[in-house]
Amino acid sequence: MSNSMIDALSPLASRMPRVVREHEVLRVAGGMPGDDPAAIANAAVGEILRWAQKRCGGQLPREAWQRESFDYLSGGRNSSCVRLQSGTSDLWAIRTDDPDKTVAERVWTTEVVVGLLPDQPAKFSARLLVSTPEDELQIEPHTPGFIQQVVQKCRLISGQKQLSVSPTVYETDADAEDLIDDLIDPSRQLPIFVVTLAESGQADHPTLDTAALSRAMLGIGHVALLHPAATWRLTDRFGKFKSVFGGAARVYLPGFSDDADPYIHRLVLANQLDTAEGAARATRWMQQLAAQESILRTKLGRDVLPFAAIRNANLKLRQQNLRNEDASASDQLAAANDRIDALEKQVASLGSEQDYYISEYEKERARAELSESQAQKSAYRIQQLTDLLKARGDDPDLDIAMPASWQELPAWCDEQLAGRLVLTPNAHRGARNPEFTDVETAAHCLLWLASKCRDQRINGGGGSINNVTIMDGIQNASCGADTYEFDWNGRRFSADWHIKNGGNTRDPTRCLRIYYCFDPQTQQIVVSDMPAHRRTGAT
Structure with a gap:
C-alpha cells in the first residue's frame, strides 16, 4: 500500500x-x-x-x-x-x-x-x-x-494435595521425604516452587517474599520453603542437577521423576536473587509460569466449567419446561430470544478466545524456533572449540571421573555429556536399578558414544564404526533386523545401532546392550535403551 x-x-x-x-x-x-x-x-x-x-x-x-x-x-x-x-x-x-x-x-x-x-x-x-x-x-x-x-x-x-495459603516449610530429613513424595507423585496437578535458604536460622528468603508468592499462586502452584538441612536429602535422592540448594529456587512441574530432564524444571540460581530487582523478575516469572501451566494442564468443560455453557444449559432447560407446561407463546418466545442472545454472546466469546489461542500458539512457535536455532548454533560452536582443543593435542574428556553407581549415572550424563548424548526416559528407567552390575563399563561406553562415535557421525562416517572394538570384549555394531522405532522429543527415530559385549550371554548380570541412534538435527547421540538386552522375536 x-x-x-x-x-x-x-x-x-x-x-x-x-x-x-x-x-x-x-x-x-x-x-x-x-x-x-x-x-x-x-x-x-x-x-x-x-x-x-x-x-x-x-x-x-x-x-x-x-x-x-x-x-x-x-x-x-x-x-x-x-x-x-x-x-x-x-x-x-x-x-x-x-x-x-x-x-x-x-x-x-x-x-x-x-x-x-x-x-x-x-x-x-x-x-x-x-x-x-x-x-x-x-x-x-x-x-x-x-x-x-x-x-x-x-x-x-x-489432586491429592491440600492447598495452603502459606508456604509449606521443610526443615528436617523427614520433612524432605514428604517433599520428595510430593515431587514424584504422578497425580500431582500443580507445579511446586521450591525456595531454599542459604543459612540455618533464616526464617524466610532474604529477597523473595514467599508468603506473598504463595498467596498470589494459591490454587495454581504450591510454594515450598526448604531449610539447608533438608536440601541435602533432596540432592542425595535426585543428584545435584535436579536438586536445589544454597538460596536458589526451582520449579518442579507435574510429571517430575527420578529420570526427568533437569532443564525442563527451571532453576533460578542464588546470585540471580541477590538483588530486589532480580527477586522481582523471578517472582514475576514464577507467577506467569503458574498461570500458563494452569491453562495448559486443565481442560475446559471437564476440569473447569465455563459460565456460558452452564447459562445455556439453564436456558435450554427453561425452554423445555415451558413447552412441557404448555406455556403461552409469548413466554416461550421470550425464553427462545434469551437463549439466542446467550448463544450469540457465547459465539463471540469463543471467537475472541480462539484468536487469543492462535496468537499464543504463534508466539510459542516463534520462541521454540528461536530456541532450537540458538541450541544448534551453540552446539556448532561447542564442536568448533572441542575440535580446536583436540588439534592442540588436548583431550577434554581425559580426566572425566566415572560414576560410582547407577544412581549417579543420569546426573553424570547431564554434567559430562550434555549437548553430545542424551538418555531417553526409557533409558533412564532401564539404568535406574539394573541387574547388570558394571556401571563403570557402561559409562565408558557412553563416553565413547559422546566423543568418538559422535565425531564420526558428524563427519559422515556412520559405516566406519560398525564392529568397532570399544574396549576389551565390547563392540559397536548395527542392530540389523533388530532395529526398532521409538519416540523422543516429539519425533520418531530408529534405534539402528547398539553396543554389546561378547560371549553371546543372556545372563542379565553380565549382558550389556546400549541401543542408540544419531540425531543429525541436534547432533546428539540419542540412547533409547540400556543396559539390558531387549526382548525381540528372536529371543
Missing part, C-alpha cells in the same frame, strides 16, 4: 474503535472434601458472594443470598448468576466484571462454579479473564482473593 493511501486512511483508522480481545489468565480446579458436601458448597458460595458484593458498586439482589439465579447491572461492574438443578446434580455459577482501576478499557472477568454431584465431594472451579485492546498484555497473574477464603473456610484439594 502506498504512503499516500496510508496517509488518506489514517484519520479514519484513528476514529475506529480499537479491537478488544479477551485473554484467559488462569484456571483453578479442585474438590472440597467433607462429610456434608451440600453445607461445604453453600459455605463456598457465601464466601464468593461476599467477595463479589465488595466489587459490584452496590448491593447484590435478594436472590443472590437465596442462592438463586440473578443479573446485576452496575455501570460495567456487572454480575450474572445461574443456579442449575437437574435430577441429583446442582450447579451454581457466577460471572463478575470489574474494570481495571489503573488501565483504561481493561476489564477483569471472574467465573466461578460450585457443583454438587451424587456421592462426590463438592466441586470447585474458577477462571480469570481480561478483556483489553492492548497489543501486549503485561500483567503479574494473581489468583482472586476469594480463593483464599474458600481454602481457609472450606478446604480445597488439588
Whole structure:
C-alpha cells in the first residue's frame, strides 16, 4: 500500500474503535472434601458472594443470598448468576466484571462454579479473564482473593494435595521425604516452587517474599520453603542437577521423576536473587509460569466449567419446561430470544478466545524456533572449540571421573555429556536399578558414544564404526533386523545401532546392550535403551 493511501486512511483508522480481545489468565480446579458436601458448597458460595458484593458498586439482589439465579447491572461492574438443578446434580455459577482501576478499557472477568454431584465431594472451579485492546498484555497473574477464603473456610484439594495459603516449610530429613513424595507423585496437578535458604536460622528468603508468592499462586502452584538441612536429602535422592540448594529456587512441574530432564524444571540460581530487582523478575516469572501451566494442564468443560455453557444449559432447560407446561407463546418466545442472545454472546466469546489461542500458539512457535536455532548454533560452536582443543593435542574428556553407581549415572550424563548424548526416559528407567552390575563399563561406553562415535557421525562416517572394538570384549555394531522405532522429543527415530559385549550371554548380570541412534538435527547421540538386552522375536 502506498504512503499516500496510508496517509488518506489514517484519520479514519484513528476514529475506529480499537479491537478488544479477551485473554484467559488462569484456571483453578479442585474438590472440597467433607462429610456434608451440600453445607461445604453453600459455605463456598457465601464466601464468593461476599467477595463479589465488595466489587459490584452496590448491593447484590435478594436472590443472590437465596442462592438463586440473578443479573446485576452496575455501570460495567456487572454480575450474572445461574443456579442449575437437574435430577441429583446442582450447579451454581457466577460471572463478575470489574474494570481495571489503573488501565483504561481493561476489564477483569471472574467465573466461578460450585457443583454438587451424587456421592462426590463438592466441586470447585474458577477462571480469570481480561478483556483489553492492548497489543501486549503485561500483567503479574494473581489468583482472586476469594480463593483464599474458600481454602481457609472450606478446604480445597488439588489432586491429592491440600492447598495452603502459606508456604509449606521443610526443615528436617523427614520433612524432605514428604517433599520428595510430593515431587514424584504422578497425580500431582500443580507445579511446586521450591525456595531454599542459604543459612540455618533464616526464617524466610532474604529477597523473595514467599508468603506473598504463595498467596498470589494459591490454587495454581504450591510454594515450598526448604531449610539447608533438608536440601541435602533432596540432592542425595535426585543428584545435584535436579536438586536445589544454597538460596536458589526451582520449579518442579507435574510429571517430575527420578529420570526427568533437569532443564525442563527451571532453576533460578542464588546470585540471580541477590538483588530486589532480580527477586522481582523471578517472582514475576514464577507467577506467569503458574498461570500458563494452569491453562495448559486443565481442560475446559471437564476440569473447569465455563459460565456460558452452564447459562445455556439453564436456558435450554427453561425452554423445555415451558413447552412441557404448555406455556403461552409469548413466554416461550421470550425464553427462545434469551437463549439466542446467550448463544450469540457465547459465539463471540469463543471467537475472541480462539484468536487469543492462535496468537499464543504463534508466539510459542516463534520462541521454540528461536530456541532450537540458538541450541544448534551453540552446539556448532561447542564442536568448533572441542575440535580446536583436540588439534592442540588436548583431550577434554581425559580426566572425566566415572560414576560410582547407577544412581549417579543420569546426573553424570547431564554434567559430562550434555549437548553430545542424551538418555531417553526409557533409558533412564532401564539404568535406574539394573541387574547388570558394571556401571563403570557402561559409562565408558557412553563416553565413547559422546566423543568418538559422535565425531564420526558428524563427519559422515556412520559405516566406519560398525564392529568397532570399544574396549576389551565390547563392540559397536548395527542392530540389523533388530532395529526398532521409538519416540523422543516429539519425533520418531530408529534405534539402528547398539553396543554389546561378547560371549553371546543372556545372563542379565553380565549382558550389556546400549541401543542408540544419531540425531543429525541436534547432533546428539540419542540412547533409547540400556543396559539390558531387549526382548525381540528372536529371543
